[in-house]
Amino acid sequence: MVFKRRNPRSYLRIVAELFYPRGGWKRAFTYVMHRLSRLPDQPHRIARGVAAGVFISFTPLFGVHFLGAAAIAWAIRGNILAALLGTFVGNPATTPFIAILSVETGRWILGIEGGMSFNQIIGAFSHAAIEFWENIRAIFGPEDTSWIDLKHFFDTIFLPYLVGGIVPGLIAGVIFHYLTLPVIGAYQKRRVKRLRARSERLRLGARARARADPAAGGAAAPGGGAPLNEPEPPL
Numbered sequence: 001m002v003f004k005r006r007n008p009r010s011y012l013r014i015v016a017e018l019f020y021p022r023g024g025w026k027r028a029f030t031y032v033m034h035r036l037s038r039l040p041d042q043p044h045r046i047a048r049g050v051a052a053g054v055f056i057s058f059t060p061l062f063g064v065h066f067l068g069a070a071a072i073a074w075a076i077r078g079n080i081l082a083a084l085l086g087t088f089v090g091n092p093a094t095t096p097f098i099a100i101l102s103v104e105t106g107r108w109i110l111g112i113e114g115g116m117s118f119n120q121i122i123g124a125f126s127h128a129a130i131e132f133w134e135n136i137r138a139i140f141g142p143e144d145t146s147w148i149d150l151k152h153f154f155d156t157i158f159l160p161y162l163v164g165g166i167v168p169g170l171i172a173g174v175i176f177h178y179l180t181l182p183v184i185g186a187y188q189k190r191r192v193k194r195l196r197a198r199s200e201r202l203r204l205g206a207r208a209r210a211r212a213d214p215a216a217g218g219a220a221a222p223g224g225g226a227p228l229n230e231p232e233p234p235l
Helices: 011-019 024-037 043-056 065-075 080-089 095-110 118-139 148-164 166-212
Strands: none
Touching (some): 043 065, 043 080, 080 166, 095 118
16 A cells, blocks of 8 residues: 555554654644644634634543534634644543543532542443443344443433533633634734745746846847747748
8 A cells, every 4th residue: 555654553552652642742732733823714713613622622522522623613613624633632641631620520510429530430431332332232132221321321420521521611712712813823924924025036036037048038139130039930
């Protein structure tokens, strides 16, 4: 294959790079900012898209964050590609903090007592996913379905995560919006200035070359004859 890696990554390496990308988080963040700054759209639309991606990262909708970010960006007239890049905020390094903050906030809002660690939250999500697929299989097989554990998971973890993520998600989205807006605007202005300066240099260079080589510009031949680059008239 043309795009196949010369040295394929092992599964252990793939998992490790999920938690610490190759080159470090600083390089990954720089890459995301570079991609954002080069999006061909207005700064306020890009900033709205980033806010949508950041907000969706505070929800428990794992697996559909891209779709959710795109839908929110479309609804608020933001840039969809910027929204997809904005979901970078919800990476494996930040997800533990986001999950604990959202679940604890939601349980406090809903009046549910007791705290939960990140390991308990992830374990509950894993168990719920397995039980969900087992119940789906049971619908088409001889086994009996049981949704009791899933209901308990929804009431004590998923719903608090969903409710509790709204407030910090909105706050983080607004912060990233107002941080991104001036940065993208300043970068685009500098880029336009550089492109204009480059275009001017090329124009002046072409004019200088034309002066240095008059024959290329269709100048008349010595002695007052016809221009060198024009065909002779027919006899």
